[in-house]
Amino acid sequence: MTDEVRDAVAEGHPVVALESTIISHGMPYPDNVAMATEVEAIVRDGGAVPATIAVLDGVPRAGLTEADLDLLASDPGVTKASVRDLPHVVARGAHGATTVAATMRLAALAGIDVFVTGGLGGVHRGAAESFDVSADLTELATTPVTVVCAGVKSILDIGLTLEVLETNGVPLLVHGSDDFPAFYSRVSGFRAPQRTDTVDELAATVRAARDLGLSSGIVVANPVPADDEIPAAEIDAVITRALADLDERGITGKDVTPYLLGRIVELTDGASLVTNIALVRHNARLGAALAVALAG
Numbered sequence: 001m002t003d004e005v006r007d008a009v010a011e012g013h014p015v016v017a018l019e020s021t022i023i024s025h026g027m028p029y030p031d032n033v034a035m036a037t038e039v040e041a042i043v044r045d046g047g048a049v050p051a052t053i054a055v056l057d058g059v060p061r062a063g064l065t066e067a068d069l070d071l072l073a074s075d076p077g078v079t080k081a082s083v084r085d086l087p088h089v090v091a092r093g094a095h096g097a098t099t100v101a102a103t104m105r106l107a108a109l110a111g112i113d114v115f116v117t118g119g120l121g122g123v124h125r126g127a128a129e130s131f132d133v134s135a136d137l138t139e140l141a142t143t144p145v146t147v148v149c150a151g152v153k154s155i156l157d158i159g160l161t162l163e164v165l166e167t168n169g170v171p172l173l174v175h176g177s178d179d180f181p182a183f184y185s186r187v188s189g190f191r192a193p194q195r196t197d198t199v200d201e202l203a204a205t206v207r208a209a210r211d212l213g214l215s216s217g218i219v220v221a222n223p224v225p226a227d228d229e230i231p232a233a234e235i236d237a238v239i240t241r242a243l244a245d246l247d248e249r250g251i252t253g254k255d256v257t258p259y260l261l262g263r264i265v266e267l268t269d270g271a272s273l274v275t276n277i278a279l280v281r282h283n284a285r286l287g288a289a290l291a292v293a294l295a296g
Contacts, residue, residue, distance in 0.1 A: 001110055002063030005051045009111045014048035014291035017062070017107035017115040017145070022280070023052075023069065024078045024097035025258040027273060028265070033073035035277050037066070039284045043116070046288025051112055053103045055081060058093035062110040072097055080254050082135045100147065101139035104217060108143050113206075113294060115145050116287035118280050119153040119183040120219065122161030124256065125243065132256070137161070140217035141168035146206050148287040150279040151181035151188065151221045154232075155239055155260045158188045165219065166193070171209055172219045175202060175286060181223035184275050185232040192221070199286070203293035222286050228278035230271060238267045 001009070008015045018039060023032045040050040051062040054072055061068070072078055072095070081089050081096030083105050089096035098106060100117050107115050121134025134156075140147070152158045162180065165172055174180055174192030182188035196202040202220065209218055223229075242263040251259050264272045 004049055005063040008049040012295055014288070014295040015051050015112045016043045016048045016287045016291050017103060017112045018050055018052040019100060019103040019117050020052055020054035020072050020097040021080055021099045022118055023072045025080050027276065029074050031273065031277070033070050035280060036069045036073065039280055042281060042284040043288045046285055046292065048288040048291040051110070053098050053106050055086065055089050055096035055098065057095065058090045060090065060106050062106065062112065071095065080258070082254070083139060084135065099136070101135040104139045104143045104145045104147065107145050113146060114148065114287055114291040116148045116283045118149065118276060118283070119151060120147070120149050121257065122152045122156045122158070123164060125157045127157065127160065133164070137164050137168065140165065140170045140219065142215065143217050144210070144215050146218040146220060146290065148220045148222055148283045148290065150183050150224050150283060152183065153257070154183045154185065154235055155257070158182055158190060162190060168216065170216045170219060171214070172221065173202065173205060174221045177223050181221050182232060183279070184224065184230040184235045184272060186223040186226060186229050187232055199289045199293050202290055206294060220286070220290070222283050224275060224279040225282055228275050230268070230275050238264055241267060
């Protein structure tokens with residue numbers, strides 16, 4: 001950890017973990033480094049310490065410099081690292097950008113309770129044949145970190161993802177809405193399992209989960225602002241086209257999500273990237289407020 005992050009954790013000050021895969025594999029350069037820098041500033045403005053998490057030269061890191069962020073944003077050799085990849089990346093002394101699952105694991109090791117990301121991974125469409133289910137869901141079942149996101153990524157099977165989260169006993173809160181959001185869109189067609197309307201209520205719910213001894217993660221779904229969303233009907237057609245292109249190219253495994261997000265940017269002439277950046281900003285504000293409320 002950087003000295004700033006270490007001191008903040010030790011003294012009980014608010015800290016917000018940030019993932020790094022969104023930097024290396026989620027957005028094009030230089031939008032990615034600009035977004036990462038801006039999100040860290042939003043967390044600071046909200047009264048919390050940002051701790052972007054990655055593996056650099058084989059060392060898991062919580063808190064990065066500007067040069068570190070630029071490396072993650074521009075170096076094509078950075079590995080997309082989920083939990084299963086961490087031992088190999090560390091052993092090789094390599095660079096790894098952490099997914100939601102890996103960021104949760106390293107945040108928990110560092111003693112950081114709140115984590116802000118864009119969208120959750122989950123059950124992929126067609127998983128009945130492919131068995132493609134994100135490790136994010138496994139990590140949420142076992143690692144006690146609160147994840148602020150804009151819902152499940154729209155490219156996934158949201159209904160099945162919600163079923164897996166329920167089976168694993170993961171508390172799922174939607175902030176300020178009765179509808180579960182779908183990343184680019186405020187409405188997914190599924191109702192919110194539980195709703196919160198204030199940060200104090202949200203913090204009280206997180207505290208109650210910990211007091212009850214729940215060892216799972218907690219999902220806080222924060223719908224993208226109305227002015228920035230892409231309506232579900234519009235984005236669904238784009239996703240269908242992107243999925244067809246994915247099948248045609250035979251892309252599988254960890255390359256699926258980066259390909260689909262990039263293809264959707266192309267098909268929307270950049271509109272999806274604007275929405276992606278807007279929802280990450282929105283999540284950072286809520287995550288910082290939650291971390292401050294929990295520390296208080």
